[in-house]
Amino acid sequence: MPEGAQTNGQRLKRLRMRRRWDQRKLSEVSGYSLSAVRKFEQGRRSLDRADVILAFSKALDCHPTEITGQPYTPPDSDLDGQAAIASIGAVRRALLRHGRPARPTDQEVAEVDLITLRERVAKANGHRQRASLTKLAEVLPALLRDLQVAVEVSTGERQRKTYDLLASTYECAMQYLYKLGRSSDATLATERVLWSAEKTDDPLRVLAARWYDAGEFLAIGEHDEAGRLIDEALTSLGAMGTDSPEKVSLTGAFHLKASLNHARATDNKAAEQHLQKAQEQANLLGKDRNDFQLQFGPTNAAIWSVSLPVEMGKGQEAVRRAELITRSLPKQYASERRSHHYIDVGRAYYYNGQHEQALEAFVKAEKLAPQATRMNASVRETTHTMLNGNRRTALFEFGMRLGVV
Known part of the structure; x- marks a missing residue:
């Protein structure tokens, strides 16, 4: 098999x-x-x-x-899936070359332009937020190379700005690799994010990078270490005088990360307390923001309010919360976040014994982010289990697209 x-x-x-x-x-x-x-x-x-x-x-x-069983390999019939993984080797090579002499050609040096690079990074982040893994795969290798050249030939404030762009692009690479199940390569990308962020001399930028670092420890069950990183970040944020929107947004994002860490450590009370604190920060902001590519605000806090009981296996509570917020989810909100919400909703329905609704939610997630949904370990496992009890046509066809049958 x-x-x-x-x-x-x-x-x-x-x-x-x-x-x-x-x-x-x-x-x-x-x-x-x-x-x-x-x-x-x-x-x-x-x-x-x-x-x-x-x-x-x-x-x-x-x-x-x-x-x-990650990483998964898309079937040969899935042309978009094959295209999405085509750049994994090139992105990995770029990550390995981080910090090494770029040895640029004269032409590469002459073509360094901060405005153009900023536009290209924004485009890459757009692909990331839309979960367009195939398009992200097309632009990442060359963009990483050009930014590595740019930081080597730049100095002073210009170099610091370029490092900020490089950190953002490493984040794109990290998400690209993570969505495709390449966990070790994604970890390498996270280390590059941290290193680049520190070169910006921006305390908030460094803390934003540590948000991902905490996630690395959370993913392997090192809850104490993840908790220490989160607590240190929240302490640093609390010590900052001005409550700027960026600070409030980042504080809320760390409370969400803390809620997930406690949920996976089976400390449900602490998880709910941090979710409540995140919701307070979201209300203080009053609108959704995307500081440092960490989407936070009322919408994301609402999405996490469903994710949390799913992590705890509380199907009824997750379904109740999902039915309150799903209809009001802004259609312009990032496809990547909306697709993950529908994955959580599908899992909630599955835990609640509502398999038809679970499949409907998974299909909605697939329409928003095809490759990310098909590569999602929870979607694949839940679909597998549902197929054991019912191989009806729609479920079987979805399983075929996932490659689990």
């Missing part, structure tokens, strides 16, 4: 057997019941929640992607 067509439970079983453990041993070490382990391995229960995957990965001493 192709790797992409396997369930997380099948991979869990293989990892367990590699250690020569029986199901009872895995149950004892992970803290999950023997019945739950059996259902996960048999594909009768969706193994899609991050906190559960992290518990098993810690028990088996493996990386979470060994359970989720």
Whole structure:
């Protein structure tokens, strides 16, 4: 069976057997019941929640992607998917060349133009926000090269501005790689974001980069380290005198990150407290902002209010919140964020036993962001589990597009 067509439970079983453990041993070490382990391995229960995957990965001493099976390779019939992954090698090479002498040609030096570079970075971020991975793949390699040349040949304030553009483009690369399941390469990109941000001498820009750094530790279940980074950032923000919109926006974004960290650490009370603090910051702003490409405001806080109970496996609460906000979701809001919202809504409906509505939400997410949705580990696992109980035409066709059947 192709790797992409396997369930997380099948991979869990293989990892367990590699250690020569029986199901009872895995149950004892992970803290999950023997019945739950059996259902996960048999594909009768969706193994899609991050906190559960992290518990098993810690028990088996493996990386979470060994359970989720990432990265996935799009089928040959998915031409857009193949185009989306075409630049992975070139982006990786650009990341590896970071900090090394660019050795530009005379023509490259002559063509350095900050205004043009700023326009190209804005275009790349537009592709990122629309989840247009194929278009982002087309522009990233050359843009990274040109910015690496530009920071090498620039000085003073001009160089600091160029480093800001480079940090933003590394963020695009990080999101591109993350959406395609290339976690180790995405981590490398995050390190480049941090390094470039520090060269800008902008305290807020540096803190924005640390928002992603905290996410790296959160993704592998290092909740204490993620929490320390978040707390340090919130302390730094609190010490800043003026409540500028940028500061308020960044403070709210860190409270959202804290809420997710606590949710995955199964501290539900703290998770809700940080969500409430984020909502207070969103109300203080009064409108959606996109400072440092970290979208924050009333809309994003509302979206996270659904994500949080999904992370906790509270289907009824997530569905209740989703039905309150989905209709009012601005259509002009970033496709990437709206698609992720519909993924969360689909998972909420699945937890609530409403499989028809779950499929409808996943299809909405796919229309907004085809490749990001098809590559999403939770969508693939949940769809796999639903197919075990019902292989009706619409669900089967969606599974075919995902490559799980």
